[in-house]
Amino acid sequence: MDPADLTIAEAGARLRSGDLTAVDLLAAVRRRASMTEAILHAYLTIDHDGARAAATAADVALAQGRDLGSLHGIPIALKDNMVTRGIETTCSSRILAGYRPPYDATVVERLKAGGAVIVGKTNLDEFAMGSSTENSAYGPTRNPWDPDRVPGGSSGGSAAAVAVGSALAALGSDTGGSIRQPGSLTGTVGMKPTYGLVSRYGLIAFASSLDQIGPITRTVDDAVTVFEAIAGHDPSDATSYRGGVPEVRSTLDAGVKGLRIGIVGELSGEGTAPDVAANFRATVDALAGAGATIKELSLPSTAYALSAYYLIAPAECSANLARFDGVRYGPRLAGRSVEESMSATRRDGFGPEVTRRILLGTYALSAGYYDAFYGQAQKVRTLVIEDFRRAYSEVDVLVTPTSPTTAFAVGEKANDPLAMYLSDICTIPSNLAGDPAISVPSGLDSDGLPIGFQVLAPALGEAVMFRVASAVEQSSGFTGRPALATSAGAA
Amino acid sequence: MTWEAVIGIETHVELRTDSKMFCGCPTGFGAEPNTNICPVCLGLPGALPVPNETAIRWTIALGLALGSTITPHSVFHRKNYFYADLPKNYQISQFDLPLCAGGHLEIDPGTGVRRVGITRVHLEEDTGKSTHLGGGGRIHDSDATLLDFNRSGIPLMEVVSEPDISTPDEARAYAHELREVVLAMGISDARLEEGSMRFDANVSLRRIGTSALGTKVEVKNMNSLRSLQRALAYEIERQTRLLDSGAAITQETRHWDEEAGITHPGRSKEESSDYRYFAEPDLVPIVTTQETIATLRRDLPELPAARRARYVELGLEAAAARTLVAGPLGTLFEATLAAGAAPRRVANWLTGEIAAYLNRTGGDAGSLAIDATGLAQLVGMIETGKLSSTAAKEVLEGMLAGEGTPEQVAAARDLLQVSDEAEIAALVAAVLASHPDEVARVGAGEEKLVGFLVGQVMRAGQGKADPKVVDRLVRLQTHT
Numbered sequence: 001m002d003p004a005d006l007t008i009a010e011a012g013a014r015l016r017s018g019d020l021t022a023v024d025l026l027a028a029v030r031r032r033a034s035m036t037e038a039i040l041h042a043y044l045t046i047d048h049d050g051a052r053a054a055a056t057a058a059d060v061a062l063a064q065g066r067d068l069g070s071l072h073g074i075p076i077a078l079k080d081n082m083v084t085r086g087i088e089t090t091c092s093s094r095i096l097a098g099y100r101p102p103y104d105a106t107v108v109e110r111l112k113a114g115g116a117v118i119v120g121k122t123n124l125d126e127f128a129m130g131s132s133t134e135n136s137a138y139g140p141t142r143n144p145w146d147p148d149r150v151p152g153g154s155s156g157g158s159a160a161a162v163a164v165g166s167a168l169a170a171l172g173s174d175t176g177g178s179i180r181q182p183g184s185l186t187g188t189v190g191m192k193p194t195y196g197l198v199s200r201y202g203l204i205a206f207a208s209s210l211d212q213i214g215p216i217t218r219t220v221d222d223a224v225t226v227f228e229a230i231a232g233h234d235p236s237d238a239t240s241y242r243g244g245v246p247e248v249r250s251t252l253d254a255g256v257k258g259l260r261i262g263i264v265g266e267l268s269g270e271g272t273a274p275d276v277a278a279n280f281r282a283t284v285d286a287l288a289g290a291g292a293t294i295k296e297l298s299l300p301s302t303a304y305a306l307s308a309y310y311l312i313a314p315a316e317c318s319a320n321l322a323r324f325d326g327v328r329y330g331p332r333l334a335g336r337s338v339e340e341s342m343s344a345t346r347r348d349g350f351g352p353e354v355t356r357r358i359l360l361g362t363y364a365l366s367a368g369y370y371d372a373f374y375g376q377a378q379k380v381r382t383l384v385i386e387d388f389r390r391a392y393s394e395v396d397v398l399v400t401p402t403s404p405t406t407a408f409a410v411g412e413k414a415n416d417p418l419a420m421y422l423s424d425i426c427t428i429p430s431n432l433a434g435d436p437a438i439s440v441p442s443g444l445d446s447d448g449l450p451i452g453f454q455v456l457a458p459a460l461g462e463a464v465m466f467r468v469a470s471a472v473e474q475s476s477g478f479t480g481r482p483a484l485a486t487s488a489g490a491a
Numbered sequence: 492m493t494w495e496a497v498i499g500i501e502t503h504v505e506l507r508t509d510s511k512m513f514c515g516c517p518t519g520f521g522a523e524p525n526t527n528i529c530p531v532c533l534g535l536p537g538a539l540p541v542p543n544e545t546a547i548r549w550t551i552a553l554g555l556a557l558g559s560t561i562t563p564h565s566v567f568h569r570k571n572y573f574y575a576d577l578p579k580n581y582q583i584s585q586f587d588l589p590l591c592a593g594g595h596l597e598i599d600p601g602t603g604v605r606r607v608g609i610t611r612v613h614l615e616e617d618t619g620k621s622t623h624l625g626g627g628g629r630i631h632d633s634d635a636t637l638l639d640f641n642r643s644g645i646p647l648m649e650v651v652s653e654p655d656i657s658t659p660d661e662a663r664a665y666a667h668e669l670r671e672v673v674l675a676m677g678i679s680d681a682r683l684e685e686g687s688m689r690f691d692a693n694v695s696l697r698r699i700g701t702s703a704l705g706t707k708v709e710v711k712n713m714n715s716l717r718s719l720q721r722a723l724a725y726e727i728e729r730q731t732r733l734l735d736s737g738a739a740i741t742q743e744t745r746h747w748d749e750e751a752g753i754t755h756p757g758r759s760k761e762e763s764s765d766y767r768y769f770a771e772p773d774l775v776p777i778v779t780t781q782e783t784i785a786t787l788r789r790d791l792p793e794l795p796a797a798r799r800a801r802y803v804e805l806g807l808e809a810a811a812a813r814t815l816v817a818g819p820l821g822t823l824f825e826a827t828l829a830a831g832a833a834p835r836r837v838a839n840w841l842t843g844e845i846a847a848y849l850n851r852t853g854g855d856a857g858s859l860a861i862d863a864t865g866l867a868q869l870v871g872m873i874e875t876g877k878l879s880s881t882a883a884k885e886v887l888e889g890m891l892a893g894e895g896t897p898e899q900v901a902a903a904r905d906l907l908q909v910s911d912e913a914e915i916a917a918l919v920a921a922v923l924a925s926h927p928d929e930v931a932r933v934g935a936g937e938e939k940l941v942g943f944l945v946g947q948v949m950r951a952g953q954g955k956a957d958p959k960v961v962d963r964l965v966r967l968q969t970h971t
């Protein structure tokens with residue numbers, strides 16, 4: 001088997017048994033990238049020198065008996081909105097072209113401390129705004145299952161890299177589904193932790209109260225491994241959770257017998273593609289067959305969640321993106337005054353989707369409109385949290401399809417922002433509530449495209465969430481890999 | 492006079508915490524530009540703020556000193572506006588839930604003590620500093636702008652007064668008193684010239700006897716208490732002339748020009764009216780418990796007003812109490828009292844000779860060659876008659892010149908007063924013997940000649956004889 005197709009667990013075992021070196025594992029991943037990048041464009045930057053040095057160091061450490069943990073020697077990709085010291089970090093925006101941060105994000109420090117090998121920086125929708133990775137100033141990423149289709153977004157580069165084998169795992173960020181939806185569309189596992197469990201220090205903010213970093217992997221077990229490596233209190237992030245990280249591994253294989261699983265009427269009906277709906281029902285039936293109690297529930301506030309999200313996220317982004325003015329870093333356009341220079345820099349530097357959201361957010365916060373828009377949206381957010389609380393008094397987890405559809409064609413929704421926004425309908429509520437959620441591959445549709453199944457849990461409920469996700473992974477028996485990976489592996 | 496001024500003052504105070512408001516950078520003044528900076532205070536992508544607990548505690552403490560209500564769940568907000576020296580293009584500040592609300596400050600403009608209401612005290616981060624090259628130092632005409640972010644993120648406390656102030660004198664007294672409180676608490680250097688304490692004033696006029704407020708003008712850029720007073724006097728006169736001539740006041744921001752002695756309008760473009768405040772999502776609400784409040788209240792130092800009252804109770808003149816509390820000699824005063832000296836006499840020396848010496852030499856209180864023990868001894872020697880007040884001045888001079896303790900100086904300069912009765916009696920007898928005519932005239936009732944005779948004895952004793960003893964013995968011996 002080509003090492004690029006190994007899971008973290010498998011690769012870890014072979015590294016420790018001496019069957020494989022980190023340098024060879026990196027070489028396999030790099031070979032996979034060299035064969036697929038021209039088609040997929042999953043990466044914006046590959047850090048050849050840094051990765052090679054890290055892999056060599058990992059081999060030396062293991063030879064000396066210094067085992068840094070489960071990620072030791074594992075090639076991992078980072079979404080390009082996490083800052084990396086000295087390595088270009090652009091958020092797929094022209095406004096950060098050539099920007100080399102002077103520091104590492106906390107998650108990057110933690111990965112490095114755990115011996116991981118950072119392969120490079122992956123493509124995303126500019127500033128993580130989008131659901132297809134088409135909104136990148138450096139060109140779109142394509143889906144390894146069908147290069148005419150999108151990989152989802154905004155963490156589409158990370159998802160595509162993991163799916164095709166140009167990384168064994170990747171980090172994404174999830175503001176309204178940006179890890180889970182691309183996970184669903186690429187047949188990978190995508191997980192968003194409880195808000196505050198993973199430090200946001202060094203994550204270039206889109207919407208601070210919603211953003212959360214999480215893993216994209218090929219298996220639930222690998223997702224647990226990466227989650228364990230990056231979660232934990234960080235004094236540099238004031239919103240970081242001070243309590244401990246939930247212990248999740250010991251119950252991972254406990255099965256669903258006796259668990260109460262809720263289906264949300266509002267999130268699995270209308271607008272869901274027939275194949276997705278059928279797969280969802282079949283997966284739920286399998287869980288029932290494995291001993292879970294299925295209960296149908298209503299979350300009425302989710303009808304407004306999408307609207308609330310598209311006010312809160314742009315409002316926060318309008319302030320978060322204000323700092324990109326060309327004064328201290330990034331390209332700067334000339335002007336007759338500071339204001340003119342800033343305006344020109346921003347007009348030229350931001351793409352249309354980012355501009356749209358900044359304008360929307362600025363408007364939503366403006367005097368006279370604040371109460372009607374931003375204030376109202378915050379109230380809806382409270383209602384969503386209350387709805388979830390009520391639901392979790394009756395069930396242990398909620399399940400939905402991750403995305404109403406499988407991967408759509410490149411360009412299909414690019415000029416229809418509303419249709420694009422609707423693809424986040426099932427993922428957005430857990431960001432508003434700050435709860436954990438995971439997407440697990442649960443089958444293929446009639447076009448041979450992967451379908452994702454989403455498990456939602458209450459805050460800090462990662463253990464039960466992973467436990468159900470693991471059961472879905474086993475019952476669905478999904479082990480599919482995109483044709484591109486298989487052909488590249490055979491080549 | 493038909494108009495009265497309505498003045499409210501916003502005061503910005505840089506706190507002297509070791510580190511900045513939201514990062515670990517040092518706060519020292521005068522470092523090389525852009526050396527006290529990090530990703531957080533430079534607003535680099537991905538950086539996040541972590542609040543400085545000390546700055547929060549100090550702000551709450553000031554609120555307690557001003558009698559404010561402390562907000563149990565206070566919130567930081569983002570104040571959005573674009574400016575080159577504001578690295579994130581928003582300032583983390585406070586909006587509808589400031590740390591402290593309400594309160595008052597007692598001021599004494601010289602016409603009696605009165606209260607000025609406090610609207611709120613909140614905490615925010617300072618901006619960087621722009622230096623405009625060319626174009627007369629104004630951003631719009633300049634060739635280039637240099638940015639120094641050392642100041643960016645320094646904790647900045649804002650104290651907003653109610654519009655309770657009606658004269659430039661009161662404004663100055665308010666600013667002075669607030670500075671005194673801040674200094675007594677040790678939470679800021681409050682150096683006006685370095686900008687660690689800055690005042691903005693809102694001024695409007697209304698007809699005396701009416702209560703509706705007129706159009707207000709914000710006056711900025713006043714770098715001293717004197718310029719605050721001058722700027723307000725100018726602005727009140729400017730508005731009075733306009734209103735008297737029937738013209739309307741424009742709501743605007745005006746900048747005080749110290750050299751020209753006038754205010755001139757700022758560019759309206761520099762001001763944005765809609766800051767689009769919203770709760771800072773990178774921070775959580777600041778929870779202040781009753782226990783914290785109790786601890787902070789217990790740890791408050793003696794405030795200037797209380798200290799002045801205590802001094803007056805000790806017998807000091809109100810003016811001396813004010814000078815000692817406000818000036819640099821307060822510490823020496825307290826120490827000298829602790830050494831057992833008589834308060835009023837010590838106060839007189841400190842506010843008189845010693846203050847004059849400092850003025851003359853331009854030195855500071857810390858560099859004085861005199862300490863509490865020495866000063867207490869000096870005062871003691873006057874009280875026990877070992878030094879005349881004239882001689883004491885000379886001894887003090889010697890002490891200030893570093894010549895030693897008062898005993899040493901007095902001995903070295905031969906200034907000790909003679910109080911020995913027998914010695915003085917002999918002197919008196921000799922002088923009376925050589926002035927028989929005068930002695931006879933005193934005997935005949937010409938009392939004013941006693942003074943002449945005392946003077947003669949003092950001269951004969953080279954000024955060292957205790958004048959009280961001399962006076963008593965002259966009277967005794969001429970009236971027998």
Ligand SMILES: [Zn+2]
Binds near residue numbers: 533
């Ligand atoms: Zn800093």
